[in-house]
Amino acid sequence: MKNYKYSEITPEKVYIKRRRFIKSIGLGLGSLTLGSMSLLNNAHSLENNSELTSYKDITTYNNYYEFGTGKSDPYKNSQEFKVKPWNVSIEGEVENPITLSAEEILSLYPSEERIYRLRCVEGWSMVIPWMGFSLSKLLNKVSIKTEAKFVEFESIYDPTQMKGQRYPVLNWPYKEGLRIDEAMHPLTTVVTGLYRKVLPNQNGAPLRIFVPWKYGFKSAKAIVKIKLVRKMPTSSWMKASPREYGFYSNVNPNVSHPRWSQASERVVGGSLLSPRVETQMFNGYGDEVANLYSGMDLKKYF
Amino acid sequence: MLTQINQKYLKIVIFTLSLVPIFFIIYKIITNQLGPEPIKDITHHTGKWTLYFIVITLAMTPLKKITKLNIWINYRRMFGLFIFFYASVHLMTYVGLDYRFDIISIGDDIIKKKYIFIGFSAWLLLVPLALTSNKQMIKILKNKWKKLHQLIYLISLFGAIHYLWLVKRDLTEPLIFLSVILILLAFRFKFKKN
Numbered sequence: 001m002k003n004y005k006y007s008e009i010t011p012e013k014v015y016i017k018r019r020r021f022i023k024s025i026g027l028g029l030g031s032l033t034l035g036s037m038s039l040l041n042n043a044h045s046l047e048n049n050s051e052l053t054s055y056k057d058i059t060t061y062n063n064y065y066e067f068g069t070g071k072s073d074p075y076k077n078s079q080e081f082k083v084k085p086w087n088v089s090i091e092g093e094v095e096n097p098i099t100l101s102a103e104e105i106l107s108l109y110p111s112e113e114r115i116y117r118l119r120c121v122e123g124w125s126m127v128i129p130w131m132g133f134s135l136s137k138l139l140n141k142v143s144i145k146t147e148a149k150f151v152e153f154e155s156i157y158d159p160t161q162m163k164g165q166r167y168p169v170l171n172w173p174y175k176e177g178l179r180i181d182e183a184m185h186p187l188t189t190v191v192t193g194l195y196r197k198v199l200p201n202q203n204g205a206p207l208r209i210f211v212p213w214k215y216g217f218k219s220a221k222a223i224v225k226i227k228l229v230r231k232m233p234t235s236s237w238m239k240a241s242p243r244e245y246g247f248y249s250n251v252n253p254n255v256s257h258p259r260w261s262q263a264s265e266r267v268v269g270g271s272l273l274s275p276r277v278e279t280q281m282f283n284g285y286g287d288e289v290a291n292l293y294s295g296m297d298l299k300k301y302f
Numbered sequence: 303m304l305t306q307i308n309q310k311y312l313k314i315v316i317f318t319l320s321l322v323p324i325f326f327i328i329y330k331i332i333t334n335q336l337g338p339e340p341i342k343d344i345t346h347h348t349g350k351w352t353l354y355f356i357v358i359t360l361a362m363t364p365l366k367k368i369t370k371l372n373i374w375i376n377y378r379r380m381f382g383l384f385i386f387f388y389a390s391v392h393l394m395t396y397v398g399l400d401y402r403f404d405i406i407s408i409g410d411d412i413i414k415k416k417y418i419f420i421g422f423s424a425w426l427l428l429v430p431l432a433l434t435s436n437k438q439m440i441k442i443l444k445n446k447w448k449k450l451h452q453l454i455y456l457i458s459l460f461g462a463i464h465y466l467w468l469v470k471r472d473l474t475e476p477l478i479f480l481s482v483i484l485i486l487l488a489f490r491f492k493f494k495k496n
Contacts, residue, residue, distance in 0.1 A: 266339060
């Protein structure tokens, strides 16, 4: 599967019309059959998995342990979170370390709509119309030294505002990392919004990373520091359970996880009757990114 | 003391109450109140109620000893059957709804994922107990019946470990279940010694 162009996605108006039409059929038959039951109507809406996940599901079904471990906790607990003022420092093995405010970053690099699939390591997926720009643009600003081999992302640490951080669920602050060529890949995105709106707090406001071919946890939220380093960084999840979470964590249906099926996934927003969908290598972005890993044993470097 | 008629009514009341969790989830399905991952919601709901009924069933004997009332034992077998009922709905949600009877993928899961292996084992062990839960079988098996039905001790531990192994990070709830089950099992040993 390719990344979706906006033109490939059903426009909202057409989508709503279609839904109404399906519903009307359902209601018409309702007196005779169970067709009026919403779970049966919904079965039509996810026939192909390229349909955008609803704004509601994207913004109320999140893994963001800083705000709690439940899926609805981030939505409930992040509404008061302050994203102004916000600074991001880019440091480490660079010629010109720099600290930029979120506003400066937004004005320097205009955001474009980028519709990517999100595959969570837990076996569910979404299709999200992010707003953002390639991280490479930001990294090019600081002149990376040749010694730099990896990029480490650090999320904000503020237990007064993020009550999940008051418990040692993970090693706070949240840390993630990429190899430099992964970080420079045009698909690696600095996210500034979604559904053409400002990024909601529960989705990682004001700025987060999104790496479409990796499991969701690789995409750090609410980042405050981008550090260029020589050695492979240890991410929070690697520290928590190195056997389960590798540094690369590329979406890979051939590498199984002790808990969740990685061969298939459930598309969020589906009904009881929608089937599982086969998970694709590199989450369907193999044409763009497979060359980054040529010659590597991806079962070993999972 | 309760008369026999009252006891019969009480049994019907308890039976109906034990069905509330399944009606609750059916109501949520019909009114479309499940979350973005409805199958996961059903799986978790029925799994949790299986564990609740394990705890309730295991609590009957200690309650009998503590209160010195025999009445608790009258409901033990029924609660045991509700363990089997909720465990079977739980299993069928996974096999039928989630995996659509894709036996190859399910077999793969059972072999590769230890929490599924132990959960499935627990369900298999429940089958002979459910099949021998009627009065005739008690008469036929006599002393062996009690021995056979002590399998529930092992099943209860399997159930708690199944939950413990499947959670990602926050182990609080599975550890509470495991502790409660261990305490209830410890009662058995204490009584035997006495």
